[in-house]
Amino acid sequence: MRYGVVLAISSLLTLPIPVTKRACVLIDNPKTMNQRRQLIVSLTALSLCPWESASAMPSEAMQAMQAIVGKSPVNTGRVYFELPPLVESGNLVAVKFSVDSPMTPTNYVRAIHVISEANPSPNVVSCYFTPLSGKAEASTRIRLADSQRVWALAQMSDGSFWRTSVDTVITLSACTDTV
């Protein structure tokens, strides 16, 4: 987290922040900007920079995926991940993920993990299926803290991993208001 703060603030100083995004944050936060709000602005600016999105995803999400995958290679595709590209409130985002699989005892989806790049904690939800599930599909509602890329990582019974991602824009972040 500290590394993220240093990187975000240094990029804030060197790069021109898009004016529209800054205006968006001012409207959302009419109170005076405290340090926490500045961090959210700088992290948002960082995630919107086109050159940044082309490179590797944030390290915490990468570590979370690595912990699940271990040494196996991860293929891209095969997972259908439905997540709205523009979300009004990050507090309840309906998501659906599925993998087309016969779900027989020898060929089924073991689990689908949802991993977020910008939430305080990268693991969001992990759904475990069995051949009794009939279909490897589940829907739930998650919280998203900021505009980000969200990954769905599927673990198959034969030990292979497949993943896909969706980029989404959040208008109102979750979990950032005071109680």
Place this chain on the structure above:
Amino acid sequence: MPKTAKKGEVFSIRVMVQHDMESGFRHNELGVRVPRDIIRSFVCTYNGNEVFKADLHSGVGSNPLFIFYAKADQSGTFEFKWQGDNNYLTTVNQAITVS
């Protein structure tokens, strides 16, 4: 979920439980963190066999909702169990007749 099903038919099940899912990342006015209080796991078993399981983390929204699928070959009972922080435990049973 449906009360009856044909043998081998795949049907959907919707479950929702009322729970605030306090993420543990919010602060009160004094700047003190509100402690985490979330449901950690949800398990659905059918006649003792696991059908669907989910590990929930702070990122799951309040009043967690799950829609998933199941296949029944014989009549029996579905058991839904939610377990969470602070010894939270809720169990619900639902019978189904398979023809």
